[in-house]
Amino acid sequence: MNMIEKTDSQDPVLNIEHLTTKIKISSGEVSVIEDINLKLNKGEIMVVVGESGSGKSMTINSIMQLIPKKLLKGYEGSIKLDQSDLLTMNDRDKWKLRGNKISLVTQNAMTSLDPSYRVGKQIVEIILASQHVSKADAKGKTIDLLKKMGIEDPERIYQSYPHQLSGGLRQRVIIAMALSCNPEIIIADEPTSALDPTVQLQVLDLLKDVNRNFGTTILMITHDFGVVSYMADKVVVMYAGQIVETGLAKDVINDPQHPYTKSLLKCIPDLKWIYSNSNNNTSLFNIPGEVPDLTKKITGCRFAARCFKAVAQCSQIQPELKKVNALSSENNMEHLSRCIFAKED
Amino acid sequence: MYKYIISRLLYVIPVLIGVTILVFLMIHLIPGDPAQTILGGEATKSALAKLRSQMGLDQPLIIQYFDWLKKIITGNLGFSYTLHMNIASELLPKFWNSIILTLASLVIAIILGVGSGVLSAIYKGSIFDKVFMAISSIGASIPVFWIALMLMWLLALQYPIFPINGMVNMRGNGGPLDLLYHLVLPAFATSLVSVAVIAQLTRNAVLDEIKKDYVSFFKSFNLSKVHINIFHVLRNALPPIINIIGLQVGYIIGGALFSEIVFSWPGVGQAMYTAISSKDYPMIQAGILLIACGFVFVNLIVDIINIMINPKLHESVSK
């Protein structure tokens, strides 16, 4: 198995600039995410972290273009996948990218496979849809993929229906499907939140293996900072549709600048603790208050109402993302924070 | 899977026994002497006595039942004292004609009902969806005989596009096209209510499936929408759709009785209509028995299809 070098010399695989997504609501429109900038180089793992309502799901739905037309008001900015902008591309070209360049690993392992077909057939279906190979080759490839997913008896799993498999196995099958057309980037939507704690770690390890062995770039979202510290090269912390802090994972974890990040980190002190507790992760959040309602106008910092550090100024002026003093010497990734108290570079 | 199919097959036996008992008892439930009922008020005493011994009415009921059952199984459906002929030779060809009409109606109901239900679901909220669903919510309440009469008035009398009645053109040389031409109006009249009901339920079933996680997961690959809708959404919506089609078969069989009467389609329904007005009870009995057996058979097929398309009833993969 060859290690693929993580380099930054090339252009980013995924480059999102100033992305704003607007959704129709009964009283007009609302920007569910605002001015999002993300840059992912080949072979990197970026984790977007935030509570539900933070806009992290909307970010990946925008990238995958899975927001129903009925709901979507429009996009601003750009989502560049290998230099070509998804937002200006026609539907046909966009459609060709699916599975081939970019694919999704979904959150609900239990329900994301079609219950009526054997899982092997479902992978074969995806392969046949985008590659000119014979059925027999597709089957061979599928068995091979299942084996690479750490499945011991791929032949049997190939012949199984989803209801006959455990959640962990189903998630492995889903990852195999996502990888079946050799995508450059995998978008993983809370891939472990529906699984048992012990299985969660196995799936995270599998994703790390995939990243290492296939060189696949991974963009993952989670509400769990434990996952960030376990997986991420880069981290993006989102709150109420905005990026509030971003940087190299080690910088953000060792020297968090935004009070929200600090609160999140305080919630999850130790990864081992999570996996030794079978509690649902959502209960780990104990930041008082709720994510604000985006349909109402917010002046000032969006986190101010729940912030332990907030001063009067916070609810008046909306802070900008600003560069803070990065700990690490690698300067390819700036450490940014959207807080007036962040120490400046 | 075979385990389920076999147990379903075996279940037909008690049901058929129940059906024959019920149909047998029909004539005996009529107050008064069955022989008198069958022959009518003006029957002579000797004729009554002859019929009594013929039918074995002097025997205990249970013996009568088994005698009757033995005859039925050998294809002897009894004797019509009104028509003075063997019921089997009269009714069996008509039963075949009824099957043609029922199957044609069923095919129309399935194609139009499932097709429009799926389109309504996919284009939910569109004008087609709204108009079609409004029509079908009313359509489910239309009496078959009324829509048959109205279709006949409009498309056979006012605008004589289709024939008024019959199954073939008596003076023509027949052929399948002629049959099809005669089939259009009765089959449509029979199926319209079922089209409405099947469309509504198909729409709901598809809408239930379309919002499931696996659909959005499959959409994230480069599979076409049509492909996903047919091979995944519709495939998984099939069990409820097949169930409702199975239920509708009963309504279509019942509706065909009325269409046959209106359009003089030479089937069991029409024969029973004549038999009811002439109080030809053995004929009514035989007609009901035939239709009920047909219905039991159709239900069996529907259930077997449902077993076959349910992966949870398939044998688990051996380790």
Added chain:
Amino acid sequence: MNTELSWGSKVMRIFGKDKTAALGITIIIVTALVAIFADWLSPYGPNSAADTAQRLAMPGTAGHLFGTDDQGRDILSRIIYGTRTSLFSSIVPVVISAVVSMCLGIIAGFFQGRIGNSLMRIMDVFFAFPSVLLAIAIAAILGPGLLNVCIAMVIVRIPYMTRIVYTDTIQEMQKEYVEASRAYGMGRAAVMFREIMPNVLPSLIVYSATLCGVTIVTVAGLSFIGLGVQPPTADWGLMASEGQNVLMQGDPYVTLFPGLAIIILAFAFSTLGDWLRDLLDPTQK
């Protein structure tokens, strides 16, 4: 969500939201009023055909909004009087079979075992008949007439309704309150009819409302065959059937209007059923 809302405002809320239901319920109320006040509302008697010159008058003829039939009787008046048989023959059989089915279903569900199973196996035999066919068979045996049609409808509906009560009862039996009330020493009959019945009643009511609509259509069909209401009673099914001969001569109106009346009332009952389902059991939709 709206548990704190009062029952009345809940009714109004759903009523206001669901315009189809509002329409359906209005139709049923109006039909009931028409049935009660038919003698005052109707321009002519149901069988008054004094004016023989007015046979087969076209709709819109002065004094005859919907025209007249082949005997010169005013169609509108007969439709107005027909509300009586239609409402009677749809509601009464359904109510009777609902009461019978409630008892049978709860008993079968409560005792499951031998009593319940054999009762439900007997019901299965009835499912082997298309319901219209069974109604025709029973009505043909009993002979024509409104009462016999109603008896036929009761027998036909019981298996369907019993099955609904039976499956609901079995579900209720697994809940804790049943065991608890048995533990308190409550008698079997009390558990069945004081504890279980209120919980299985809503779905039976919903189904009954829907069945009223279906029953109107079926009864009209029986009238068409000649097994239902006998002439000269004003009955929608019979009227539509009597228009057959005239229709062959090119005049569809004698059949058209009574048929529309059947469809409108049946539709109203089916929307009532949908509305009750939303009201009583919002989870089922």
